[in-house]
Amino acid sequence: MLISKNERIFRGFYRSHVSRIRSTLLRLVGAENLDDLTQEVFLKIWKGMDKVQSDQSIASWIYRVTVNVAMDHLRTNKSQKSRMTIDLDAVGKCEMEAHENKQLVLTALNNLDFDRRSVLVLHDLEQLTETEIAEMLEIPRGTVKSRLFSARKKLRSFLKESGVSL
Amino acid sequence: MNSLRSEDDSLVDFLRAHAPVDSGPPHWLEERVVARAQMKTKTVRLLVVSAVAASLLAYVGLRPKVGLEPKSDELRVFVEKSWDDMFLDEMDMEMQQALAMAGE
Numbered sequence: 488m489l490i491s492k493n494e495r496i497f498r499g500f501y502r503s504h505v506s507r508i509r510s511t512l513l514r515l516v517g518a519e520n521l522d523d524l525t526q527e528v529f530l531k532i533w534k535g536m537d538k539v540q541s542d543q544s545i546a547s548w549i550y551r552v553t554v555n556v557a558m559d560h561l562r563t564n565k566s567q568k569s570r571m572t573i574d575l576d577a578v579g580k581c582e583m584e585a586h587e588n589k590q591l592v593l594t595a596l597n598n599l600d601f602d603r604r605s606v607l608v609l610h611d612l613e614q615l616t617e618t619e620i621a622e623m624l625e626i627p628r629g630t631v632k633s634r635l636f637s638a639r640k641k642l643r644s645f646l647k648e649s650g651v652s653l
Numbered sequence: 654m655n656s657l658r659s660e661d662d663s664l665v666d667f668l669r670a671h672a673p674v675d676s677g678p679p680h681w682l683e684e685r686v687v688a689r690a691q692m693k694t695k696t697v698r699l700l701v702v703s704a705v706a707a708s709l710l711a712y713v714g715l716r717p718k719v720g721l722e723p724k725s726d727e728l729r730v731f732v733e734k735s736w737d738d739m740f741l742d743e744m745d746m747e748m749q750q751a752l753a754m755a756g757e
Contacts, residue, residue, distance in 0.1 A: 494690075505682075588670075589671050611664075611669070612668060639661060
């Protein structure tokens with residue numbers, strides 16, 4: 488089944504997937520440029536949506552597009568020191584401790600290189616399987632496992648040093 | 654092995670509990686995304702129409718003027734003749750192939 492390329496379907500697509508895409512982008516690159524990057528992802532989705540073959544492949548394809556947009560963004564902004572921060576307005580009435588933990592998680596993610604970060608975000612936060620990630624990123628499953636292992640090790644050590652007891 | 658597994662579980666639980674979640678897109682984003690997508694489609698269509706129009710013009714023998722015209726008359730005649738020969742030869746071949754395929 489191919490998805491036809493029309494505005495109504497595209498709007499439906501946007502409404503169904505925008506939150507997930509933005510959360511993934513937020514975890515991969517931070518809050519800065521989030522709106523621009525969301526637009527980039529949807530333009531790529533628009534460009535390729537008539538080529539997607541099945542419902543099953545849609546989610547995987549959306550994640551692939553999102554990771555690629557995040558990676559391109561980090562590559563082109565390599566010269567600037569990437570700093571992942573939370574939009575304080577978005578925190579709203581959350582308690583300070585919860586906010587500190589959120590910032591801590593973002594900083595911990597930011598300390599990982601993009602390869603490890605993307606695998607950890609997709610596996611531990613987006614809850615994709617190792618096989619799905621391997622297919623999506625076109626890397627062997629063993630590489631997914633090893634990246635996940637070292638990402639978790641690094642995160643655990645960072646969080647312990649920051650006083651978090653796990 | 655079990656303790657490693659539980660360490661992983663604790664870490665994942667902590668990450669899931671505290672990972673940032675988007676608070677929702679701004680209300681204008683949907684319209685912007687749709688407008689940009691439509692613009693992209695229009696640009697592609699315009700490029701396709703331009704390419705088809707250029708091919709048709711070339712087919713009926715009208716070629717677009719190029720900016721750099723040869724200055725001497727002799728050179729201009731030579732360039733035009735070469736271009737016509739090349740183009741007409743190609744046309745002849747295509748016509749012959751089309752006729753052959755049609756069984757003429």
